[in-house]
Amino acid sequence: MAHALADGRRSILVVDRREPVRGSTLASTAMIQHEIDIPLHRLAGMIGEEKARRAWRRSARAVEQLTHIVSDTGISCGFERKKTLFLAGDAYGRRALHTEVEARHAAGIAADFLAAADLSSTFSIDRTAAILSDISASGNPAQMAAGILRASAGQGVEIASPLEITDMRSTPQGVFLATATGALLSARHVVFCSGYEFLEAVANKDHAIVSTWALATPPATKLPDWLGDCIVWEGADPYLYFRRTRDGRLIAGGEDEESEDAYASPRKLKSKTRTIRRKLEALLDISLPEPDHIWAAPFGTTRTGLPLIGRVPGHENVFAVMGFGGNGITFSQIAAEIVSADIAGHGDADADLFALTRGKT
Numbered sequence: 001m002a003h004a005l006a007d008g009r010r011s012i013l014v015v016d017r018r019e020p021v022r023g024s025t026l027a028s029t030a031m032i033q034h035e036i037d038i039p040l041h042r043l044a045g046m047i048g049e050e051k052a053r054r055a056w057r058r059s060a061r062a063v064e065q066l067t068h069i070v071s072d073t074g075i076s077c078g079f080e081r082k083k084t085l086f087l088a089g090d091a092y093g094r095r096a097l098h099t100e101v102e103a104r105h106a107a108g109i110a111a112d113f114l115a116a117a118d119l120s121s122t123f124s125i126d127r128t129a130a131i132l133s134d135i136s137a138s139g140n141p142a143q144m145a146a147g148i149l150r151a152s153a154g155q156g157v158e159i160a161s162p163l164e165i166t167d168m169r170s171t172p173q174g175v176f177l178a179t180a181t182g183a184l185l186s187a188r189h190v191v192f193c194s195g196y197e198f199l200e201a202v203a204n205k206d207h208a209i210v211s212t213w214a215l216a217t218p219p220a221t222k223l224p225d226w227l228g229d230c231i232v233w234e235g236a237d238p239y240l241y242f243r244r245t246r247d248g249r250l251i252a253g254g255e256d257e258e259s260e261d262a263y264a265s266p267r268k269l270k271s272k273t274r275t276i277r278r279k280l281e282a283l284l285d286i287s288l289p290e291p292d293h294i295w296a297a298p299f300g301t302t303r304t305g306l307p308l309i310g311r312v313p314g315h316e317n318v319f320a321v322m323g324f325g326g327n328g329i330t331f332s333q334i335a336a337e338i339v340s341a342d343i344a345g346h347g348d349a350d351a352d353l354f355a356l357t358r359g360k361t
């Protein structure tokens, strides 16, 4: 979704600047995790213990909130609560995972440490340790987004798509947006939720774009039964993550590269997805069929793994949300709460964690 505008009487949601392409693949692998890319104990070293705990707790709360939203609005998107299995890897080994579990307990976040023997007997995975936790979910991201758009339209939100926003000016009289068709939009508040693309005025130097790759096997792929309850990722660099869909596909991704355009290389698409498949086969000790789909995409990240959410400095009543990393679904819920609280005038106690100006005061 791109921009939500409110002029006091109505809201307009500009969803996409392009026409939808038939048969195109949605990038998200739709693991709805409370676990931020940077483990809690490590994040505490970067931004302080109190802030890191708040960020992790807020992320866990966002998954709970999403669960309520999907259930309250009756969106049919195969939404299921899942456990998360976080495996030790070359970036975070057994000792780091032990420290991490202690840090999560101290923050009031439930998590179980699994030693190598437990991991092997329950999951038949050969790693030095893992963390098993609740508070995650999965679902079909296209159905979920469509359901939320339908529910918003039902509440009077006007949807405009495709429509490209080409420029923005904020003035004491309101915010003005230029569109590619030559029309002007005016609004009291503008929120840019434009993913990894943004206008120059909204750019933030803490935001970086990386490339990532993913694959999906055919339905009814033969997989371990426990994958029905668990989504999995590993403490490695680059990391591997995967989940099973309701119709039995294995969706997996990873092999991220710090490059804005590596995702566009057909050669890398082949080699990266071959590596993902090989790593899955070795980890799960199974043989996988040729993937039905392979794809690559850019996405926005930050050094701390925390998204950027809040007012754009120097532009009154303009907000931006970006840098969602691998947790776009969870973080977009946090963004919706923080931005709407700000517009409503009552603020949010965690807004400082995600502010575009964080670390500058």
Ligand SMILES: Cc1cc2nc3c(=O)[nH]c(=O)nc-3n(C[C@H](O)[C@H](O)[C@H](O)COP(=O)(O)OP(=O)(O)OC[C@H]3O[C@@H](n4cnc5c(N)ncnc54)[C@H](O)[C@@H]3O)c2cc1C
Pocket (backbone or CB within 6 Å): 001, 002, 014, 015, 016, 017, 018, 027, 028, 029, 030, 031, 032, 033, 163, 164, 165, 166, 193, 194, 195, 196, 197, 198, 199, 212, 213, 214, 253, 296, 297, 298, 299, 321, 324, 325, 326, 327, 328, 329, 330, 332
């Ligand atoms: C391969 C891959 C796997 C992922 N897996 C997961 C996962 O498992 N779980 C998870 O939570 N997240 C995942 N993510 C991250 C997640 O997909 C993103 O964080 C999320 O899509 C961001 O949502 P968004 O609405 O902010 O931006 P986007 O989904 O990028 O949407 C932005 C929209 O804004 C439009 N737009 C941009 N500029 C303009 C403009 N000037 N005018 C009009 N419209 C404009 C774009 O056309 C686009 O439609 C994954 C990402 C990738 C690439």
